[in-house]
Amino acid sequence: MSQRRLRNFSIIAHIDHGKSTLADKLILATSAIPERKMKEQVLDNMDLERERGITIKAQTVCLKHHADDGQSYILNMIDTPGHVDFTYEVSRSLAACEGVLLVIDATQGIQAQTIANLNLALQHNLAIIPVINKIDLPSADPDFIKEQLEDVLQIESAGAVSVSAKEGTGINELMETVVRQIPPPTGDASEKLQALLFDAWYNAYRGVIVLVKIQQGNLKVGAEIMMMATGNQFVVDELGTFNPEQEKCDQLTVGEVGYMVANIKQLDQTKVGDTITHFKNPCANPLPGYKEAKPMVFSGMYPIDGEDYENLCDALKKLTLNDASFSYEAETSTALGFGFRCGFLGLLHMEIVRERIEREYKVDLLTTAPTVIYKVITCDGKTLMIDNPSKLKEQKNIDHLKEPYIIGTIIVPEKYVGGVMALARDRRGVQKKMEYMNPQTVLLQYELPFNEIVLDFYDRLKSGTKGYASFDYEFIDFRVSNLVKLDILLNGELVDALSLITHKDKVYHQGRSLVKKLKQQIPRQMFEVAIQAAVGSKIIARETVKALRKNVLAKCYGGDITRKRKLLEKQKEGKKKMKKVGNVEISQEAFLAVLRTDDK
Numbered sequence: 001m002s003q004r005r006l007r008n009f010s011i012i013a014h015i016d017h018g019k020s021t022l023a024d025k026l027i028l029a030t031s032a033i034p035e036r037k038m039k040e041q042v043l044d045n046m047d048l049e050r051e052r053g054i055t056i057k058a059q060t061v062c063l064k065h066h067a068d069d070g071q072s073y074i075l076n077m078i079d080t081p082g083h084v085d086f087t088y089e090v091s092r093s094l095a096a097c098e099g100v101l102l103v104i105d106a107t108q109g110i111q112a113q114t115i116a117n118l119n120l121a122l123q124h125n126l127a128i129i130p131v132i133n134k135i136d137l138p139s140a141d142p143d144f145i146k147e148q149l150e151d152v153l154q155i156e157s158a159g160a161v162s163v164s165a166k167e168g169t170g171i172n173e174l175m176e177t178v179v180r181q182i183p184p185p186t187g188d189a190s191e192k193l194q195a196l197l198f199d200a201w202y203n204a205y206r207g208v209i210v211l212v213k214i215q216q217g218n219l220k221v222g223a224e225i226m227m228m229a230t231g232n233q234f235v236v237d238e239l240g241t242f243n244p245e246q247e248k249c250d251q252l253t254v255g256e257v258g259y260m261v262a263n264i265k266q267l268d269q270t271k272v273g274d275t276i277t278h279f280k281n282p283c284a285n286p287l288p289g290y291k292e293a294k295p296m297v298f299s300g301m302y303p304i305d306g307e308d309y310e311n312l313c314d315a316l317k318k319l320t321l322n323d324a325s326f327s328y329e330a331e332t333s334t335a336l337g338f339g340f341r342c343g344f345l346g347l348l349h350m351e352i353v354r355e356r357i358e359r360e361y362k363v364d365l366l367t368t369a370p371t372v373i374y375k376v377i378t379c380d381g382k383t384l385m386i387d388n389p390s391k392l393k394e395q396k397n398i399d400h401l402k403e404p405y406i407i408g409t410i411i412v413p414e415k416y417v418g419g420v421m422a423l424a425r426d427r428r429g430v431q432k433k434m435e436y437m438n439p440q441t442v443l444l445q446y447e448l449p450f451n452e453i454v455l456d457f458y459d460r461l462k463s464g465t466k467g468y469a470s471f472d473y474e475f476i477d478f479r480v481s482n483l484v485k486l487d488i489l490l491n492g493e494l495v496d497a498l499s500l501i502t503h504k505d506k507v508y509h510q511g512r513s514l515v516k517k518l519k520q521q522i523p524r525q526m527f528e529v530a531i532q533a534a535v536g537s538k539i540i541a542r543e544t545v546k547a548l549r550k551n552v553l554a555k556c557y558g559g560d561i562t563r564k565r566k567l568l569e570k571q572k573e574g575k576k577k578m579k580k581v582g583n584v585e586i587s588q589e590a591f592l593a594v595l596r597t598d599d600k
Helices: 019-029 047-052 084-094 112-123 142-151 171-181 306-322 347-360 389-394 414-426 457-464 504-521 561-581 588-596
Strands: 006-013 059-066 072-079 099-105 127-133 194-203 207-216 218-220 224-227 233-235 238-242 246-249 251-253 257-261 275-278 297-303 327-333 337-344 365-367 374-378 383-386 398-413 430-438 441-449 470-481 483-490 500-503 529-535 538-545
Touching: 006 019, 006 084, 006 112, 006 171, 019 059, 019 072, 019 099, 019 127, 019 171, 059 238, 059 257, 072 171, 084 112, 084 194, 099 112, 099 142, 099 171, 112 127, 112 398, 112 470, 127 142, 127 171, 142 430, 207 218, 207 251, 238 251, 297 306, 297 327, 297 347, 306 327, 306 337, 306 347, 337 347, 347 365, 383 389, 389 500, 398 414, 414 430, 414 441, 414 457, 441 470, 483 504, 500 504, 504 529, 504 538
Parallel strands: 006 072, 006 099, 099 127
Antiparallel strands: 059 072, 194 207, 194 275, 207 257, 218 251, 224 233, 224 275, 238 246, 238 257, 297 337, 297 365, 327 337, 374 383, 374 398, 398 441, 398 470, 430 441, 483 500, 483 529, 529 538
């Protein structure tokens, strides 16, 4: 098809504003899938996505639309995630587009992630079509949303399209707007091949399947290609598009989006953001690619059964290809044995990765409490990055520690502002901005230490505002803080997997709360278990799990008192001996207790 009749666009929005439902209706309207085969969230392939009602992985589909001008157009659409943890997935998708549909819920209005996604689209210089969704609901107020578009986002409301993705209202008008307002892809089919590798995943039977957008030239089956970043060479075995099922084709030309199979066996032979070109006639320069995703949350993953270590290693290798923002390295814990230290973009990202490993690769996991990365400045001026609290004890001559700070944007109804401010103050937040978006809605901006929001900040924010608040954050820099390492001891033995780094002003409260929680989670043994929280050599909190006790005096109905004492002393000696050789098993719930150290 002519390049002038191609349109590449993404759907972006705040979480739960109806992206996947809108994608379903666009697919149905273009008859890409017959109505009898249609199902909800048709592009969401994972069971996890369907259960949670969220998009985790961006999905692409090629739609054919017969426009009112009598011409046929190819619409390459990418449905993207909405949660802040998957922003990297969104930014990759936008690099393969010329425009976006910015979906806004007509009942909720503009939310934190709406603003963040809009900024991403503006950075890529994309055409923006505002879409006001859910206009069929009784509480919908499209006129108010149009005011917000102009006042908050500085977008002309005249270009907004009102739709109901659920009812199918306004879908044809939206597709006509896409054809008119989103420009066709630029590029020249006669130039040397430049193709952007913007996604890839592993298939057990076909090897690595690569998703590409042709920026210059064209790509044919049988072509000898080269990955410019890695230098690896391959021969193209198969090309095709998603309609939304895979459909083979002989070539992909400039502006088109499709998949490529090239007998790529090794997981590390591809790199998301790489440029693909012809081996014998390469292009002069690679495409800009992507900014490297930096993990912000770290957690240890250990197989509950030691024999699953190799399976876990394979699972992590495959996941790093499907998810370029996820990283891992091997580590050893005295409490848990061999495992991996994994880096994630946020808590939801961590939760999704853990569930995917357990479901898709059948490995039972034990995960440690999440922590952020810290900078350690030594007395001789060296800077070390610490992503595991247990590594801190190995460092000597520490001058000071720096922790990461983020700028958080909270959009909340006016009546909940007091509670949100109190929560932000409790988490050492510094207010930077407060403005009324309208009489009922307030935008707050706070600078916060990242380790204060990584545990349960989002849950507390949602529960404190009955689910109405929205939150988005962006990393700023590292700042000097008065931080200490909090250790947990069981019967005098250090449990390195439960250690955490916290602010000195909060360490007593956290230690006290943590040992109380652990006391509830650790089952009673035949011997007494002492749970202690310590900073260095100083014990700041203690709880004791009482021993299970047999009444050895039950049969002593009479006789001399010395007989009873003899039996009690014998029992006491047995308990001491058992304490020396006994092991305390720590359940997954005990590790999760670290996440919920707030008793409020």
